[in-house]
Amino acid sequence: MLFTNTVAIGQTVEELRRSPDRIETARWASEWPYFRWLHEQLPEPFFHTQGFLLFFLVVAIAYWLTPRRFNTSRVWLLVIASFHFYAAWNASLALLVTVTTLADFLFARWMDSSQRPRLRKAIVWASVCMNLGVLCYFKYRGFFLNELHESLGRFGLDASYSKLNPIDILVPFGISFYTFEAISYAVDVYKRKIRAERSLPHFLLFILFFPHLVAGPIVRAGDFLKQAHRRKRWNWLRVQIGLQLFLLGAFKKLAIADRMAVFTDGTAGQPGPFLNPEFYSTGALWLALMAYALRIYCDFSGYSDMAIGTAHMFGYKLARNFNMPYLSANVSEFWRRWHISLSTWLRDYVFIPLGGSRGSGWATNRNLLITMVLGGLWHGANWTYIVWGLLHGMMLITHRQFRAWCETKPVVEAYLNTWVGTATRVFVTYICVSLCWVFFRPEWGKAIVMLERMFGLYEGMTLPLHNRSLWYTVVFVLMCHMLVARGYWQKISERAPASVLGAGYAVCLITAMVLAPDSGKSFIYFTF
Amino acid sequence: MRLFSRPFAFVRWQNASTAKPVSVASRRRTAKRAVIAGFACFLLLSLGLGVTSEVYPRIRDPFYGDKLVKLKPKLGTAPLVVMLGTSRTGFGFHGIHIEDTVLRETGRPIAAFNYGIPASGPITHLIYLKRLIEDGATPDLLILEVLPSMLANTNTGPLERHWVFGERLTHREIPLVLHHGFDETEVTTRWRGATFNPWYTLRFQLLGRVVQSWIPWQCRFDWSRGTDRCGWGTPLRDVSTPEERAIGAIHAKNEYFAVLHNLQPNGHAVAALRDLLRVCNERGIAVKLLQMPESVEFRSWYSPEVNRRLMAMYADLGCEMILASDWVPDELFTDGHHLLRPGAERFSERLARDVLIPWHNRYAKRVAR
Numbered sequence: 025m026l027f028t029n030t031v032a033i034g035q036t037v038e039e040l041r042r043s044p045d046r047i048e049t050a051r052w053a054s055e056w057p058y059f060r061w062l063h064e065q066l067p068e069p070f071f072h073t074q075g076f077l078l079f080f081l082v083v084a085i086a087y088w089l090t091p092r093r094f095n096t097s098r099v100w101l102l103v104i105a106s107f108h109f110y111a112a113w114n115a116s117l118a119l120l121v122t123v124t125t126l127a128d129f130l131f132a133r134w135m136d137s138s139q140r141p142r143l144r145k146a147i148v149w150a151s152v153c154m155n156l157g158v159l160c161y162f163k164y165r166g167f168f169l170n171e172l173h174e175s176l177g178r179f180g181l182d183a184s185y186s187k188l189n190p191i192d193i194l195v196p197f198g199i200s201f202y203t204f205e206a207i208s209y210a211v212d213v214y215k216r217k218i219r220a221e222r223s224l225p226h227f228l229l230f231i232l233f234f235p236h237l238v239a240g241p242i243v244r245a246g247d248f249l250k251q252a253h254r255r256k257r258w259n260w261l262r263v264q265i266g267l268q269l270f271l272l273g274a275f276k277k278l279a280i281a282d283r284m285a286v287f288t289d290g291t292a293g294q295p296g297p298f299l300n301p302e303f304y305s306t307g308a309l310w311l312a313l314m315a316y317a318l319r320i321y322c323d324f325s326g327y328s329d330m331a332i333g334t335a336h337m338f339g340y341k342l343a344r345n346f347n348m349p350y351l352s353a354n355v356s357e358f359w360r361r362w363h364i365s366l367s368t369w370l371r372d373y374v375f376i377p378l379g380g381s382r383g384s385g386w387a388t389n390r391n392l393l394i395t396m397v398l399g400g401l402w403h404g405a406n407w408t409y410i411v412w413g414l415l416h417g418m419m420l421i422t423h424r425q426f427r428a429w430c431e432t433k434p435v436v437e438a439y440l441n442t443w444v445g446t447a448t449r450v451f452v453t454y455i456c457v458s459l460c461w462v463f464f465r466p467e468w469g470k471a472i473v474m475l476e477r478m479f480g481l482y483e484g485m486t487l488p489l490h491n492r493s494l495w496y497t498v499v500f501v502l503m504c505h506m507l508v509a510r511g512y513w514q515k516i517s518e519r520a521p522a523s524v525l526g527a528g529y530a531v532c533l534i535t536a537m538v539l540a541p542d543s544g545k546s547f548i549y550f551t552f
Numbered sequence: 553m554r555l556f557s558r559p560f561a562f563v564r565w566q567n568a569s570t571a572k573p574v575s576v577a578s579r580r581r582t583a584k585r586a587v588i589a590g591f592a593c594f595l596l597l598s599l600g601l602g603v604t605s606e607v608y609p610r611i612r613d614p615f616y617g618d619k620l621v622k623l624k625p626k627l628g629t630a631p632l633v634v635m636l637g638t639s640r641t642g643f644g645f646h647g648i649h650i651e652d653t654v655l656r657e658t659g660r661p662i663a664a665f666n667y668g669i670p671a672s673g674p675i676t677h678l679i680y681l682k683r684l685i686e687d688g689a690t691p692d693l694l695i696l697e698v699l700p701s702m703l704a705n706t707n708t709g710p711l712e713r714h715w716v717f718g719e720r721l722t723h724r725e726i727p728l729v730l731h732h733g734f735d736e737t738e739v740t741t742r743w744r745g746a747t748f749n750p751w752y753t754l755r756f757q758l759l760g761r762v763v764q765s766w767i768p769w770q771c772r773f774d775w776s777r778g779t780d781r782c783g784w785g786t787p788l789r790d791v792s793t794p795e796e797r798a799i800g801a802i803h804a805k806n807e808y809f810a811v812l813h814n815l816q817p818n819g820h821a822v823a824a825l826r827d828l829l830r831v832c833n834e835r836g837i838a839v840k841l842l843q844m845p846e847s848v849e850f851r852s853w854y855s856p857e858v859n860r861r862l863m864a865m866y867a868d869l870g871c872e873m874i875l876a877s878d879w880v881p882d883e884l885f886t887d888g889h890h891l892l893r894p895g896a897e898r899f900s901e902r903l904a905r906d907v908l909i910p911w912h913n914r915y916a917k918r919v920a921r
Contacts, residue, residue, distance in 0.1 A: 261576070264583035267590070283766075291768040490765035522582045526589020530597060537752040538759055542771045 059115045066112035069197055069238050071330040072274050079109065080334065087338060088258050095255050099225045102338065106234040110197070117196040124158055125231040127151075128206045129224060132213045136220030148214040152207050159203045162195050167405035198238035200402055202231050204369055209245040211373060218246045226252045235335040239327050241345040241365035248340070256339035264525075268517065269333030271532050276326030279539035280497055284319035286541050288312050290488040297487070298465065301474035305484040309477055311491055317458040318501060321350065324363070348505050350457075353449040354427075355419040358457055366402070370395050389424070393417040403464070408471055412463040419456055601750040606722055609683065612746060613720040614757050615669045616680055618776035619783050623689055626663040631915055633664045633908060634684070636677045637697025639785070640844040642668030642775070644891045645695075646900035647782020653904040658912055665691075666783035670775060671715035673702030674824035675732045679716075679725055681828060685835060693911055694832055694839045695903075698825070698873075700854070700862055701811045705819025709733035711811075712821070718742030719753050733820035790893045792886050800887025801849055808889075812853045817865045829871055838915075840907065841866065841873045845880040845899055847888035874907060 066075040083105040090098045111118035131151040135144050160168075170187050209230070212218045221227040230248050231237075290296030297304040297312035304312070328345035335342045349362035359367045378391040393414070400413020430437045439445045462478075463471050477484075487494070507513045517525070601611075610617025626632065635645045647664040654662045667684075669676060677696060684690065702711055710733050718739040721729065726743060730736050745753035756767055760774040779785045792800070832839040854862070866873040879902050882888075884895030891899060 259580070260584035260587060261580045264587050267587060286768060291770060293770060489768060493763065493766040518579065522585030523589050525582070525586035526591075527593050529586070529590035530593035533594060534597060534751045537749075538755045539766075540752065540755060542756075542768065 056115065059111060062108060062112040062115075066109070069109060069113050071270075071327070071334065072277055079105075084337060092255050092257060095253070096223070096225060098256075099223075099229050099252060102234075103225050103228045103232055106229070106232040106237060109234040110232070110237060113197060114194075117194075120158070120196065121202060121232065121237075122228070124155065125202075125206070125228055126224075127154060128210060128231070129221065129227045132210060132220035132227075133222070135210070135213055144214060148210050151210040155203045155206045155210075159199055162199055164401075164405045198240075201240045201242055202237065204242050204366075204373075204402075205231055205245075208242075208369060208373060212245060218249075221245070221249055223253075233335070233340070235331040235338075235340075236342055239324075239331070240363075241328055241331065241342050242369050243342060243365070247343065251340050254339075259339075262339060263337055266333045266336035267529065269329045269336060271333075271529055271536075273326040273329030273331075273333060275532055275536040276322040276329065278536040280501065281319045281321075281323035281326055282541050283493065283497065283539060284315040284322070286489050287315035287487050287491075287494055288319060291542075294485075294488045297474070299470070301470055301477055303485050304477070304482075305486065306477055306480060306482045308485065308487050309474055311487055311494060313458050313461065313478070314498065315494055316461050317350070317454070318498065320461060320464070321346070322501075348509065350454050351450060351505055351509065352453050353446055354423050354453055355416065355456065356423050358453060359416075359420070366399065370399050374398055385424075389421045392420045392424070396420065404466060406466045406468075408463045408465060408468050412460055415460045415463065419460075598748065598750060601754070602747040605750055605754060606747060609722055611757060612722070612754060614760065614773040615720075615776050616683060618774070619665075619667055619779065620684075620687060620689065622776075622779065622781055622783055623665050623667075625781075626665060627689055630661040630663045631692040631912065632689070633662055633693045633695065634667050634689075634691035635665070635695040635697065635842075636680060637668045637695075637842075637844070638672050638699050638702070639668060639670040640699065640889055640891070641666060641697045642670065642779070642783075642785040643787050644668070644844055644896050644899050645903075646784050646896045648780060648784070649897055649900045650904045650908060651782070653901060654908055654912055657905070657909050658916075660912065660916060662908065662912055664782055664908075666779065666785075668697070668783070668785065671712075673699060673710065673712040674821050674828060675710060675712050675729060675734075676716050678732075678824050678828045678831070679721070679728060681831060682725075682728075685831075690835060691837055692915065693908075694837050695874075695907075696828070696839060696841050698841050698843050698866075700815055700817065700843070700858075701808055703817035703821045703825070703865075704811050704815055705733075705821060709735065710820040710824070713738070718744075719746035723747075732824045784896070787886070787891065787893050787896065789886075792883075792892060797882070797885065797887065800885075800890075801847070804850065804887045804889060805853070808850075809853050812858065813855050815854070815858045815861065817861055822865065826869065829869060838911065839871060840911075841869065841871050842903075843873070843875050843877055844889070845885075845891065845895070846877050847882040847885050849882075850888040851877055874903075876903070 066073075066079055068075075070076060083101070087098055087101055090101060107118055107122060110121060128151055131147055131154075135147040135151075138144050138147070166189075169185070173185065173187050176182070209218075213220045221230070226249055229252055230243070230245055233243075233248075236243055286296070288296050288298040290299060297309050298316060301309060325346035332342045332344070343365050345363060345365050347361040347364065349358050352358035352361050375391055375395040378394060379387055380391060381388040383391075394417075396417030397410055397413040400409045400411070400416070403409045403412070430440065440449060459475075462474050465471065504513075520528070605611040608617070610620070623634075633650075635641050637645070645664075645666040645668060647666050650664040651662060654660070654664075667680060669680070672680075681694070704711055713729075713734045716729070716734075718726070719742045721739070721743060723743065726739055729739055742753070751758070756771045757773045759767055760772055760777075764772060764774045775785065776783070829839060831837075876899065880891060880895045880898055884892050884898060886892055
């Protein structure tokens with residue numbers, strides 16, 4: 025048995041080693057010396073690399089040295105920097121994003137100048153279809169074609185094309201994020217919530233602004249464009265807040281998320297429970313699930329914090345994306361605290377247009393289900409993500425029904441509102457949300473095996489790393505949540521003397537560096 | 553100055569609802585000072601650790617430094633026998649057992665110390681010998697393990713360059729490794745990382761001092777801390793099953809077979825070995841080369857031609873060579889070349905009787921004269 029396991033693990037390690045990296049190199053970078061050089065300087069669009077910090081420093085210095093009265097020049101500078109940021113990874117896809125953004129700009133101008141409702145409707149559909157078309161081509165083509173291939177095969181028909189390997193399909197970073205931004209802009213202009221932007225650089229900046237380009241937060245034109253037009257003055261407070269957010273994000277990413285990745289994905293010599301659940305014991309799988317919940321939260325919220333902090337240092341305020349989601353007392357609240365920019369987008373552009381909660385109970389439940397399934401599909405082109413969205417939709421419906429039932433039972437409601445009741449609700453919500461994370465990956469079979477082993481009493485390997493650091497991290501995160509929830513953090517950051525704050529920043533950065541694992545892990549949401 | 557007089561006064565805050573709000577002007581003033589203080593603190597701490605780690609190599613290279621701490625109390629107590637080698641030595645050279653055997657048989661003590669370091673070879677051993685001499689721990693007898701695979705010279709330089717990185721070296725040691733075929737860019741980049749960005753580059757060395765269990769075993773540097781007072785890396789188990797040995801042998805074969813089957817012992821690694829022998833000669837250190845025990849299967853991976861080449865090279869070095877390859881039976885290995893506890897005892901017993909006691913007798917006579 026031990027021998028078989030060792031050989032199987034060896035094979036998995038070998039497969040992982042041979043599989044191409046998700047971070048692809050630029051296609052024409054090899055042909056154009058400039059882009060090749062750029063790619064060498066900034067090979068990954070990650071914020072916590074030395075290359076990015078240097079890039080940011082150069083852009084920030086040039087930005088703040090440009091006189092205030094030349095605001096458009098500053099905007100152009102950020103547009104050019106953002107284009108280079110993306111082109112360093114893949115120049116042809118950077119061009120694609122720029123071209124679709126230009127098309128969106130022109131569509132909106134045309135729509136805004138037209139008074140004919142039918143033409144306006146046709147234009148908004150053209151804009152939405154173009155954006156969704158690009159998204160589908162890159163992100164969903166493989167999934168739909170492979171499903172069609174399998175379906176035809178089941179009926180004994182020949183699809184006359186071979187199946188696509190998902191690894192061979194190059195998905196542009198952040199395509200789901202900027203597609204949603206472009207769609208929301210077209211719809212808002214169509215509904216006359218906002219006027220079409222007249223300045224091309226400002227609009228390009230709205231889509232291409234590098235802090236939010238590859239993994240959000242999803243910004244709204246109404247919020248962003250106003251800020252882009254405002255002349256900004258150098259301000260130390262802005263720098264301090266931006267730096268603070270950036271450090272917080274870097275700490276979450278390096279010291280927590282990447283560390284937790286060792287528990288879920290394992291090390292070079294031992295693939296973790298999320299990659300090979302069939303080899304791990306029941307206890308190890310539950311611990312790995314807890315680590316994954318922490319990892320995905322710190323990974324994405326850490327990235328968001330870094331993005332918001334970076335933007336803040338240029339004078340742009342991006343919307344908050346997370347608000348301690350694991351302290352939610354129900355799933356509905358969870359979605360008001362988790363990936364806020366996506367959940368509000370889905371609410372405004374899918375749930376409400378479908379009828380929202382204005383219709384009957386069944387209609388509302390149907391709308392919730394459709395919205396969450398689409399939300400799941402947004403994350404990835406795979407049945408597992410659809411199931412993940414479906415599960416969340418069902419949990420939202422269950423919570424809705426339960427809340428309606430509780431309203432008729434004052435005793436139950438009173439109990440649920442005591443601190444014991446609230447703690448129980450938080451715990452149950454956390455468990456439900458965590459169990460859904462099992463499906464948050466492309467491999468359906470692994471998810472089923474993992475669930476099966478979690479609810480049996482299986483023996484197997486222990487976690488790749490001693491679980492002491494996992495428990496310490498959980499306790500640390502809980503304590504930080506308590507500090508923030510009770511308002512102490514705000515008070516500390518406002519009232520602490522400069523020397524203490526400065527030392528705190530240095531210690532935070534150094535701790536993040538010391539706790540970083542052996543190799544940097546990619547951001548989970550970059551692939552969405 | 554006010555900043556430092558009561559730095560923690562802010563902790564005694566009032567209730568949030570009654571506390572006086574902090575004005576924006578005051579926050580702006582604090583912001584500037586906080587950002588500058590943050591950068592200054594970070595630079596200071598980085599510079600501090602960079603310089604300290606350059607002065608005290610124990611921070612950069614705990615493999616060496618932690619063993620040195622254990623070796624120091626032994627200095628001056630008895631003739632010092634140090635065995636420099638790889639992880640095979642680390643698990644095989646049982647210093648306490650050797651000291652007891654020699655004392656029992658001769659009535660005179662020796663201080664035996666195990667300087668076995670995983671994934672080391674002649675270049676690492678040369679660096680470590682120079683460090684030992686500088687640190688006042690010159691051995692009276694040096695037993696030097698020769699791991700044949702480490703003598704291979706690939707197109708990209710000696711094999712050791714895959715494990716001995718720039719961050720483990722001090723600035724003065726860089727010319728030595730460059731002279732022995734290490735890649736200059738790689739070595740200097742990593743040394744610079746350890747000096748100017750030490751908190752990140754040396755994170756495993758630092759973290760290993762506080763919480764070893766937080767680091768995957770591949771990244772751990774605390775090997776030398778877990779050894780006994782004579783530097784022996786005590787094997788965790790006394791016996792291994794045939795199945796476990798078979799798995800171990802598969803891993804060992806994947807790692808060594810290709811290198812050993814067509815081994816050409818030459819190039820930088822052999823040059824480093826010659827340099828090391830020259831240093832010993834200059835310093836008057838008695839030195840013996842030793843090839844550690846291997847299982848029958850492991851020994852079969854050397855082709856006859858390779859064995860001939862190795863013998864010719866050993867003869868050419870002009871130094872006593874101890875071939876201990878067949879000293880230990882197969883069941884006392886974990887994977888065909890790392891010894892279990894009984895294997896270590898058997899090897900150490902024979903080493904003490906066949907090599908160290910005769911040397912100790914000669915040494916005692918020479919001292920008496």
